[in-house]
Amino acid sequence: MEKINLDEMKDLILNYVTKEYIDDEDEVITYDTPLISSGYVDSFSMVSLLVFLENKFKIKIPPSKATPEAFDSVNSIVLLVNQYLK
């Protein structure tokens, strides 16, 4: 895929999470908002978020690395994705 900088990646993930997982239109999430530990994204929904990241960034994240901690905020997800970008 085209080279993407970290800020663009952050926004892309934030927009996706907001669109797909935040039901309350009044809720505003930031790059640091806890996603898993606050219950916005549950362990089952994490699978669809993983598929999104793998599709979007053309990467493969090993199941052992797709932990609730690694998925707990947009910032932590960016760190994870960045490890697997070529």
Added chain:
Amino acid sequence: MKVCYKEMCTNFDWSISEAELEFSKGNIINIGWYCSDRICLKGKADKIALFYEGFGGIEKKYTFNDIRLASNTIGSFLTNLGLKNEDRVCLFMDRIPELYFSFLGILKIGAIVQPLFSAFGDESLFVRLENAQTRAIITQRKHLFKVRSILDRLPHLEFIIILDHVSSKPLGKKEVAFDLEKSLPVEHIEIFPTVAESPSVLHYTSGTTGQPKGVKHVHYSLISQYLTTKWVLDLRDDDIYWCTADPGWVTGTSYGIIGPWSLGISQCVLDTGFSAQAWYRFIEKHRITVWYSAPTAIRSLMRAGNEIINDFDLSSLRHLASVGEPLNSEAVIWSEKIFGKPFLDTFWQTETGSIMITNMPGMKVKPGSMGKPFPGITGVVLDPDTHQPWKESGKAGLIAFTPGWPAMMRAYWNNEEKYREKFVNGWYLSGDRASIDDDGYFWFIGRDDDVINTGGHLISPFEVESVLLEHPAVGESAVVAKPDEVNMEVVKAFITLKPGFIPCPDLELEIMNFIRKKLSPIAMPQDIEYMDKLPKTRSGKIMRRLLHAKEWGEEIGDISTLEND
């Protein structure tokens, strides 16, 4: 309390529970009153009933007198709206304190509580509200959009009660605001004189075919729930108890509300997402002594590793139990090594209302076994062909029980035919298979139907297949269980595409999200396989069995009816 299983079974009678609850046949029995007013009358009004922790570090605690007043206040509000006995009132919210108080308040006015998992999508919500002809739903602002999207299709729904309404937003059609904290506490409410067979709770469960079934329970279920909580979960007056189940499911009501509070036990609720650190911190902070959880959670904790456990003091834990799916022997051995005590497996269902087969304190634990029937429960394994109990040990068959325990369901809501199908030759059929060893221990084998058990939640393949067909790209669908290390099973969908659609990863994600939003995250296929055509019988029926066998590496069996072209 070390007790001998044999002694407990000898001369067992449910009157033991009735006597402790001071209940006599023919008298009024109201679960809402038993879980709050009675505990206060027993001198525990100032004892903590609930320690609550929610999103964003919110912490609250309530005494038994607080929950008595809160449930009175909610019950009174519902009565003033015109709600009455046997009306169905749905609870559709996160695990906030109001959920627990509303549960009791609804029961106090004689209405029927219909708890639904708040992660359900609009379609899952619709079929359950429509089937129950629900009159009122209590919810939060964050879930309101789902209710609004189906409101026009629900003529029986008269009230949408919003707990956290903000005045800056207009109320919609049929919407009513209710703020418990701003309401004047109601000291006295007339408890509806429910009797043993008065309906209490309506939980929905999934079957292989057809829509979800509403499992009707009655107030007399308390008799089973009280005693099984006391004997199996071994709760004592000074315990701090944590049941991790959501009250949208039966464990969260039978053992997350009714059992502990009818015993006057302090319990904890953590309403945040799962993480091993958060759970261990919660146990340490509240000095939890008795912990009732699920195999999926236990396996997730195992996966998080043993090192982080050293960061916490978990020495308060005295007794651990598990429910929802079979507890694998590795998890039992792990907990014994890590916590110094095994998780004791318990087996029961939405329909049974209370624990049926169990490992009890004082019983020898055989890791991987379900245990033995609770005293007073006659449990057997039937020959699947004759529906007679196997005489020899070790034979695989259907788990069945003699009907008549207090918490047994009384009906499937508006579905007498399905209810009757659950009884054969005088046995209640659980739908699960097992064998019994020489010592009388049950060993789980699997479901006797196509229902998928994912993380302890039952998913109907039919329900997922039906909604898959609503997606514009999907031509045909078949849904089966796929093995999963943590959740035991997850949903897998095989689909064919309509002309003009091309298989691609983005379409797969779109379909996953479609099911997640319409049904729920647990029903979302975690794997989708595109096929040119699905295997069918010559009469056109999809052979789900073949796809299941493929996923599990099992023998395909008889394929003489498979369509060839």
